[in-house]
Amino acid sequence: MRLAFTKTQATGNDFVVIADPDGAIDLAPEHIRQLSDRHFGVGGDGVIRAVRSKHLELGRDLLEIDPSAEWFMDYTNADGSVAEMCGNGVRAYAHFLLERGFTDFDADGMLAIGTRAGIKLVTRHELGYEVDLGRWRLAGGEPLVHADGIEVARPGLGLDLGNPHVVVALASAEELEDLELFSQPALDPVPPAGANVEFVVPLDPMVESGVGNVRMRVYERGVGETLSCGTGVAATALAVRHWAGVGAPNVWRVEVPGGVLGVRMLHGEDGEHVLLSGPASLVFDGEFDFTTG
Numbered sequence: 001m002r003l004a005f006t007k008t009q010a011t012g013n014d015f016v017v018i019a020d021p022d023g024a025i026d027l028a029p030e031h032i033r034q035l036s037d038r039h040f041g042v043g044g045d046g047v048i049r050a051v052r053s054k055h056l057e058l059g060r061d062l063l064e065i066d067p068s069a070e071w072f073m074d075y076t077n078a079d080g081s082v083a084e085m086c087g088n089g090v091r092a093y094a095h096f097l098l099e100r101g102f103t104d105f106d107a108d109g110m111l112a113i114g115t116r117a118g119i120k121l122v123t124r125h126e127l128g129y130e131v132d133l134g135r136w137r138l139a140g141g142e143p144l145v146h147a148d149g150i151e152v153a154r155p156g157l158g159l160d161l162g163n164p165h166v167v168v169a170l171a172s173a174e175e176l177e178d179l180e181l182f183s184q185p186a187l188d189p190v191p192p193a194g195a196n197v198e199f200v201v202p203l204d205p206m207v208e209s210g211v212g213n214v215r216m217r218v219y220e221r222g223v224g225e226t227l228s229c230g231t232g233v234a235a236t237a238l239a240v241r242h243w244a245g246v247g248a249p250n251v252w253r254v255e256v257p258g259g260v261l262g263v264r265m266l267h268g269e270d271g272e273h274v275l276l277s278g279p280a281s282l283v284f285d286g287e288f289d290f291t292t293g
């Protein structure tokens with residue numbers, strides 16, 4: 001099998017996008033692992049199959065809720081496991097769809113994209129794009145987290161942003177730098193579906209002109225350490241605001257190894273939403289032959 005692909009990135013979280021408008025391509029986990037391999041394949045933290053929602057059962061359900069959600073983000077982690085949502089991926093995906101003329105914003109400047117975590121609305125933003133990640137919730141309690149480079153296990157905060165996260169506060173920027181994320185941090189108890197684990201430290205000043213400032217590193221479920229994780233960035237801002245208590249900002253700037261992302265929390269009719277903003281770009285196009293390597 002030989003497939004055309006586009007390599008995309010969003011704050012260094014990188015994705016191989018395969019255009020499959022008619023839902024004709026069956027990507028097995030082994031295909032995903034080959035594409036994602038940085039030595040024998042294209043290389044990426046995940047693979048996005050660009051498919052019209054009408055070709056998937058879940059996509060058809062989403063079309064009943066919002067008929068404008070024409071495109072579905074079929075997201076898979078580099079190890080071949082399926083993920084519900086990807087905050088950087090959805091911006092990269094929107095950019096791909098727009099640049100390649102598959103779709104356009106509606107009259108209100110919105111682009112609705114179907115995901116396994118529901119419909120996400122993307123708009124243009126000064127940083128590139130903003131995506132409304134929707135409702136979020138505290139979940140999974142406070143598992144103890146241990147990672148190489150941290151002397152003692154620390155309690156993390158479990159959050160659900162469509163996909164699972166555990167956010168851990170570290171004591172200093174040095175501790176964040178010394179962290180070794182070559183292997184999966186140990187969680188006790190392990191959340192039922194696993195978790196992406198974010199390590200965070202406040203920047204100085206932590207709040208300036210009403211904007212919160214933090215730095216984080218992430219170990220992504222199904223991938224390993226990545227340069228950025230959009231849903232993880234949103235989870236980080238939500239966790240730090242939770243710890244900071246009453247009066248903490250609803251606008252955050254989050255530094256990750258791959259750049260800077262914005263987060264804001266807004267009240268909608270159905271409760272509080274969290275929104276993520278940041279850049280996205282197309283890197284190169286190519287064709288991959290699955291018989292080589």
Ligand SMILES: N[C@@H](CCC[C@H](N)C(=O)O)C(=O)O
Pocket residue numbers: 013046077082083084085086087088089163164196220221222223228229230231232
């Ligand atoms: N990098 C993503 C998250 C991708 C999925 C994650 N690894 C999971 O398994 O939940 C992001 O930008 O949100």
